[in-house]
Amino acid sequence: MPESAAAGQRPLARAVLSSGPRQPFGSHLAAAMAARGPLCVGIDPHPGLLADWGLNDDVAGLERFSLTVVEAVATLAAAVKPQVALYERHGSAGMAVLERTLAAASDAGVLSIADAKRGDIGSTMAAYADAWLRDGSSLAADSVTLSPYLGFESLRPALDLAAESGRGVFVLALTSNPEGKSVQHVGGSESVARRIAEAAAEENRRYAGAMGPAGLGSVGLVVGATIGAALVELGLDLDAVHGPILAPGLGAQGATPADLRSTFGAAYPAVLATSSRGILAAGPTIAGLRSATEATRDGLLKG
Numbered sequence: 001m002p003e004s005a006a007a008g009q010r011p012l013a014r015a016v017l018s019s020g021p022r023q024p025f026g027s028h029l030a031a032a033m034a035a036r037g038p039l040c041v042g043i044d045p046h047p048g049l050l051a052d053w054g055l056n057d058d059v060a061g062l063e064r065f066s067l068t069v070v071e072a073v074a075t076l077a078a079a080v081k082p083q084v085a086l087y088e089r090h091g092s093a094g095m096a097v098l099e100r101t102l103a104a105a106s107d108a109g110v111l112s113i114a115d116a117k118r119g120d121i122g123s124t125m126a127a128y129a130d131a132w133l134r135d136g137s138s139l140a141a142d143s144v145t146l147s148p149y150l151g152f153e154s155l156r157p158a159l160d161l162a163a164e165s166g167r168g169v170f171v172l173a174l175t176s177n178p179e180g181k182s183v184q185h186v187g188g189s190e191s192v193a194r195r196i197a198e199a200a201a202e203e204n205r206r207y208a209g210a211m212g213p214a215g216l217g218s219v220g221l222v223v224g225a226t227i228g229a230a231l232v233e234l235g236l237d238l239d240a241v242h243g244p245i246l247a248p249g250l251g252a253q254g255a256t257p258a259d260l261r262s263t264f265g266a267a268y269p270a271v272l273a274t275s276s277r278g279i280l281a282a283g284p285t286i287a288g289l290r291s292a293t294e295a296t297r298d299g300l301l302k303g
């Protein structure tokens, strides 16, 4: 029996785990990206996609959709990213489907990123951390997206619990939506986004000993593939972060693999590109989803 299952915990994605003690999330992700390529498949069960797949916009449709995506891409993608809002809109039964989706991803050996974008004052943040990052929680994923709008340090309970439990976080820095600029670019050369990147770098330095040979920390950033020249304009040094960069915007939001390479430059090896609708539109067949995933991944590898 795997050591973590023996301890009564739901195991991290086993396929990318080497044997031995639990490793930090950044090491798992680096290994998964090296083995499978730099693609995360977003699981976004939008009502329109459910309809296109011939499914009802209900809990049964949600479950069929989610488990089909996991089955199709688990051996091809470095990670899957269920979008929490699209489960939450179905109420408690929808959240139960999310739990089963996370469990299915773990069983299938693919890392999970719960796209929950959580952020609150520290005492409440501790409860969010318990939900998404604590061993034994039915919603615990391998990592979670966090919003630092209440201040990076307000995320402390999640940062500490992630480090303690071998999980990871992705903190929003430069988001893919055009409105993000109105907050994230404020401050010019001392921009909000730059402060977030510096705080993430500092956090990864604190846990540098746990980084593993691949050198990826477990505190990642979210930086959209659609941001154009913002990294240069704002002076963000993503190399110094030493963590994974989750890059949404590929496909449905218009970014191409070539955009990713030009946007991220020397930091590209740390970039985990994520696409949801661009791949999900190829369903409902497993073969369709697999071929869209492979084509997207190959595009990223070739640039």
Ligand SMILES: O=C(O)c1cc(=O)[nH]c(=O)n1[C@@H]1O[C@H](COP(=O)(O)O)[C@@H](O)[C@H]1O
Pocket: 042, 044, 083, 115, 117, 145, 174, 175, 176, 177, 222, 223, 224, 248, 249, 250, 251, 252, 253, 274, 275, 276, 277, 278
């Ligand atoms: O944190 C995210 O994943 C995220 C951050 C961001 O800046 N932009 C962004 O699109 N996302 C998420 O990434 C997914 C993008 O979906 P597609 O546009 O369909 O590929 C959605 O689930 C968004 O919520």
